[in-house]
Amino acid sequence: AINSGNTFRVASPLSNVTSELADIDWDNLGFGFMPTDYMYIMKCAQGENFSKGELQRFGNIELCPSAGILNYGQGLFEGLKAYRKHDGNILLFRPEENATRLMMGAERMCMPSPSVEQFVEAVKATVLANERWIPPPGKGSLYIRPLLMGSGAVLGLAPAPEYTFLIYVSPVGNYFKEGLAPINLVVETEMHRATPGGTGGVKTIGNYAAVLKAQSAAKAKGYSDVLYLDSFQKRYLEEVSSCNVFIVKVEERQVSVDELLDADEVFCTGTAVVVSPVGSITHQGRRVTYGNDGVGLVSQQLYSALTSLQMGLSEDKMGWIVEL
Ligand code: COI
Secondary structure, eight states: OEEETTEEEOOSSOOOOOOOOOSSOGGGOOSOOOOOSEEEEEEEETTSOOOOEEEEESOOOOOOTTBHHHHHOOEEEOOEEEEEOTTSOEEEEOHHHHHHHHHHHHHHTTOOOOOHHHHHHHHHHHHHHTGGGSOOTTSOEEEEEEEEEEOSBOSSSSOOSEEEEEEEEEEEOOSSTTTTSOEEEEEESSSOSOOTTSSTTTTBHHHHHTTHHHHHHHHHTTOSEEEEEOTTTSOBEEEETTBEEEESSOOOSOOBHHHHHHOSOEEEEETTTEEEEEEEEEETTEEEEOGGGSOOHHHHHHHHHHHHHHTTOSOOTTSOEEEO
16 A cells, blocks of 8 residues: 555555554444545546546545536445454455446446446455444444445536546444334335336435435334335335335235235345344334334344354355455
8 A cells, every 4th residue: 555645545456454443432333424534536537437546535525516416416325334353354245246236326327337346446445444443343334335426517417527436434333223123114105215217226316315304204203214115006115215124025026015014024124224123114003013022033033144244253155255
């Protein structure tokens, strides 16, 4: 690694940056933003490919008020996590899957995208440069937030002339304030997260702004989050604002809200939420509870299997772990 002024260039192959842990309260991490040391930035012009990025000191970025992302929402984000193992090694979980999803989203949003290799190398470099912010084993993880945005100026509606791929990181603990205890969801029947032909299938930033109204109203009433139904028949489950939802039945198909209310166990999944058991769902004033105030068996088993794999405590039979 070559440190020149406030720009930290990482030579290839990546060298391991050893550092002391940051001086923060590792026992009380929630899911809030905390500035760290470095961010990764790579730019390219429209019609070209990303070629070379660099680590920079973490800080605010400058954008023209007319940037595509600010005016027309031309942007995507990703989320993945790095874990510190007891032996000090650092693990990533399937980073190439995030890279592939970003590429698919970029195609939908008319943006160039980093290659899978560029994405994974940039993630590794950012994690290593911020190594002192990776929580000790068992205390949480380093949440990695890649962004892809139209950073060039536009006025008329069109793809931006320049794109920025940026990665920043923040140490995190549990996503919901309930911690690992079951969460309470409410079904939303008026507002929708996705529409046929829309952008619900990609991780564009506007999908998330669109649910803030329903999410804020639900939180004000004491719910943990909102479960959305399809916009056409208003009957089938889609997603929760911040995560996916599963009911205990191993089938991949449309699930109606009536079946949901009949389920034995319900849980949410996502990079941020990991596996969160659902304790209740309220739909049109009817509240159905699951798991007798405890964590359901399947949720518990999946949570343990996933986190022990991500933390390097169990054998990686699928080849999903990338060790830095
Ligand atoms: C993630 O799990 O990384 C997400 O996209 C959730 C985000 C809304 C915090």
